[in-house]
Amino acid sequence: MDSTENEGRVGSAQARQLLERAEQVGASTSAGASWPQIAALMVMGAASAMAMVGLGLATDHAGRTAALAVMAVFLVWLGISMVMMSVFGRTTKRGFSARWNFITVAWSLLWVAGIALGTTVFAGNLVWHFAVAGGITILTASGAIAEARR
Numbered sequence: 798m799d800s801t802e803n804e805g806r807v808g809s810a811q812a813r814q815l816l817e818r819a820e821q822v823g824a825s826t827s828a829g830a831s832w833p834q835i836a837a838l839m840v841m842g843a844a845s846a847m848a849m850v851g852l853g854l855a856t857d858h859a860g861r862t863a864a865l866a867v868m869a870v871f872l873v874w875l876g877i878s879m880v881m882m883s884v885f886g887r888t889t890k891r892g893f894s895a896r897w898n899f900i901t902v903a904w905s906l907l908w909v910a911g912i913a914l915g916t917t918v919f920a921g922n923l924v925w926h927f928a929v930a931g932g933i934t935i936l937t938a939s940g941a942i943a944e945a946r947r
Contacts, residue, residue: 831944831947833884833885834882834886834893834897834944835941835945836881837886838937839937840874840875840877840878841875841937842904842934842937843937844874844875845871845875845933845937846930846931846934847930848867849908849915849929849930849933850926850927851867852864852868852912852915853915853921853922853923853925853926854923854926856915856916856920896940896943896944900936900940903936904933904936904937907932907933907936908929908933910929911929911933915929
């Protein structure tokens with residue numbers, strides 16, 4: 798057998814080394830996955846919880862202009878976090894899409910209920926706004942923690 802016939806063939810020791818190296822690369826890749834998404838989820842939760850309380854205060858005391866200012870700042874930060882997630886979130890962990898969809902749908906329902914009822918039925922009721930903000934905080938923080946632990 799000449800040297801050209803041995804090209805491309807790997808011995809058992811070299812194969813073990815290559816497999817070990819592949820496992821190391823795979824472990825380091827999944828260890829850093831999803832952090833942009835986790836950060837975006839935390840920003841989404843923090844910004845929306847603060848905006849909910851801000852809207853409660855604004856509608857009770859400061860009026861429509863203040864409420865619009867709160868919403869504008871909220872939307873800017875939500876947009877920034879989503880852009881950052883899209884630009885830097887190259888890899889995710891297995892099952893992330895299903896978990897992300899669940900959290901964002903639940904967050905959307907809480908947010909819409911908070912805004913719709915907080916500006917009509919519970920207008921000026923800070924207890925309502927704090928309760929919705931608490932629900933949003935629990936949802937997004939637990940989602941981010943669960944994702945970070947995977």
